[in-house]
Amino acid sequence: MESKRHNLPMVVALLSIVLLLGFKDTGKFVKEYKAIKDDGTQIAFNKGDVVDVVKEREDSFLIQYGKEGIKIPKDVLIRTTNSSLKYKVVNNTPLLDKPEGTMIKILNVDDFVTPERIEGEYGLFKTTENISGYVKLAELQPYNSESLTQGISLVNKVIKKDDKCYVLTQGDSVVIKDYVDGKFIIADGNVNEFSVNDNDIELRSAREQVSRSSGSRKSQILSKAVASAYSKLGKPYVYADTGRRGYDCSGLTYSIYSMELGIKIPRSSSEQAQVGTYIDKSELIPGDLLFFNTSGRGISHVGIYIGDGNMIHASSSTAKKVTISTIESGYYGQRYVTARRIVN
Incomplete structure (x- = not known):
């Protein structure tokens, strides 16, 4: 208690200053913005510029600019420090x-x-x-609590970081933590963070602070599915196996969705092609299942889409292992039949 009494005047002084300043916090511009001062002068800001937020208004922030304050809309700024101390x-x-x-x-x-x-x-x-x-x-x-902002994905894409994946699904919400060097830093529902091109995300509003769990549930599930598929790359092809020694094609997708994610799908590729929602090839998102006729007698092969025209699948042909193949051309491009969305 002796040390606390010794430091108390300094603590009181610091807290008083903070309170008198109205809890000034900071924010970064994520859109180029031109503000108009009262005298008509135009001020240009760049993406990623850091400013001090002096006061929050209903539809705007008052930011500190030199010795004066300038009003800016809320939807052009990510707040990097929460003003509600x-x-x-x-x-x-x-x-x-x-x-x-x-x-x-x-x-x-x-x-x-x-x-x-x-x-x-x-x-x-x-x-x-x-x-x-x-x-x-x-x-x-x-x-100091974490300050997070909501955005919307404009693309369908897999973002990889080490052994972790984040699936962006167009129109679904993402949680934005920061804006650094022309990229948004997005957070998943755990402790992982991913760097995303700013053209792939639209800032919804800086009005509401959100939590890490505010991101799209669909994206969270698909991220787990795609990360699981990546983790199995190189495993041997083993007929009728779901992971004990290796995988066959439908054993791989069955293992990911039924055994790991708890989303029940049938065991065979022909039966898996009958569940979920039909998806046109032009509408594919990572995590969708792709079906092929490789036998000449109907659907006989399945893979999981990972974006950019590629799939992960257990190949029984030359690869004899879980591998990545294109679906746009070549062997699988010629034998593509249909696709199904398991997670809507």
């Missing part, structure tokens, strides 16, 4: 009706409170249950 409780401490007053309730370690104003050694804070009261500043520490 939170503080974490580091010791069990009372929430009081006034400084050194009567206890309203006990705040436990790791509880969060939001500041309203500072009064000496105390601050007026609001709990997650919207209960307001005073807390000793020495019992709290600032907590």
Whole structure:
């Protein structure tokens, strides 16, 4: 406690400055934008420019520009620091009706409170249950939560990073963490992040902060399916096997969807071609199943689409293993029959 009392004046001063500045945060422009100042002067901003956000309005942000403020629309900016500061409780401490007053309730370690104003050694804070009261500043520490923004995918594409995959599906939501060197940094529902060309994503709005779980559920499932297919590359072709020693073609797709993702599909390629939703070849997205006539007697082969005109499949011909092949030309291009979407 000795060290806390020693540092308290500095803590109070810093918190007071933060509160007086209105929780100034930062943001990055993700669209080129020309702002008009009150005197009619035009100011041009570039993608990725970092600005200070002084105040949030209903449809815009007030940003700091030199010694003046300029209003900009919300949909041109990613906020990289959340303006709604939170503080974490580091010791069990009372929430009081006034400084050194009567206890309203006990705040436990790791509880969060939001500041309203500072009064000496105390601050007026609001709990997650919207209960307001005073807390000793020495019992709290600032907590910087992750600031995430929603976007929309404009493409169907697989983004690979090491052994991880992220499937972009056109029109579905993505979670944007940052904008760096002309690329969006998107986050999946776990802890993974992927770099995506800015032309592939449209920023929806910086108005609402979202969580990592706010991305498209379909993309999350397809990402797991495609990552699983990539992980099996090089495994041997083994007739009638679903992974014990290797895979046959339908054993591969059955293993991915039924055994790993829990989405039940039949075991044979001809039966798999009867489930899901029919998809025209021009509408393929990663994760769709592709069917071929390689025997001359109807559907006899299946693969999983991974984008860019390619599929992963267990080949019984020259490769004799799980491999990547094109579906646009050559052997499989000539024998393509149909496609099915298992995840809608």
